[in-house]
Amino acid sequence: MENTFNSSHKIGAIGGSATDWRLASFDDLVDYIVNTHHDYLYNELPKIGDLTTKILRAHGLNHPELAKIHKLFHTLKLELEQHLIKEEQTLFPRIIDYEEDPSLDKLNELLKVIEELEAEDIGTGDFLKELSSVTKGYAIPGDVCSTFSLTYQKLKNLELDLLTHIQLENNVLFPRLKANNRRMEFETS
Numbered sequence: 645m646e647n648t649f650n651s652s653h654k655i656g657a658i659g660g661s662a663t664d665w666r667l668a669s670f671d672d673l674v675d676y677i678v679n680t681h682h683d684y685l686y687n688e689l690p691k692i693g694d695l696t697t698k699i700l701r702a703h704g705l706n707h708p709e710l711a712k713i714h715k716l717f718h719t720l721k722l723e724l725e726q727h728l729i730k731e732e733q734t735l736f737p738r739i740i741d742y743e744e745d746p747s748l749d750k751l752n753e754l755l756k757v758i759e760e761l762e763a764e765d766i767g768t769g770d771f772l773k774e775l776s777s778v779t780k781g782y783a784i785p786g787d788v789c790s791t792f793s794l795t796y797q798k799l800k801n802l803e804l805d806l807l808t809h810i811q812l813e814n815n816v817l818f819p820r821l822k823a824n825n826r827r828m829e830f831e832t833s
């Protein structure tokens with residue numbers, strides 16, 4: 645999917661593991677999140693969706709857990725897709741606009757959106773825990789085909805990428821905006 649955060653040339657320059665996202669501009673951080681973690685999800689979610697359907701058809705009788713995985717994954721996929729779009733359409737442009745021309749009003753407005761998104765991330769965390777428990781930590785059973793193994797491998801990678809993604813938003817990006825809010829409120833009081 646095309647996104648409006650198309651500064652991939654910047655990613656090479658700043659997106660290395662050495663980047664300290666606590667100090668980078670909001671613009672760069674948001675670009676990095678979209679071009680790395682959102683793009684990963686737009687690419688992988690449909691593939692994993694097809695795979696969970698395939699292995700349910702092939703192995704569902706011997707592995708009743710696959711019906712649960714199929715349902716859990718597709719519900720998570722639906723919710724994630726809406727979450728990403730909400731960030732890209734409602735939150736990230738406001739953050740960039742706020743950085744270019746800061747005001748307390750803009751900050752208060754975007755913090756309301758952040759509250760909703762943080763609540764959604766708790767839901768994502770619950771889905772990940774449930775998926776990990778149903779798959780017994782993505783342990784591949786002995787009697788299965790390579791498509792089954794690939795699906796579990798991709799689900800495990802999805803968990804890792806999502807945890808990094810959520811931590812970057814909830815533990816770096818959002819707290820920085822909240823700290824700005826406290827500072828601006830203090831300065832205007």
Ligand SMILES: [Fe+2]
Nearest residue numbers: 677728731813
């Ligand atoms: Fe995100």
Ligand SMILES: [Fe+2]
Nearest residue numbers: 731761765813
């Ligand atoms: Fe998010």
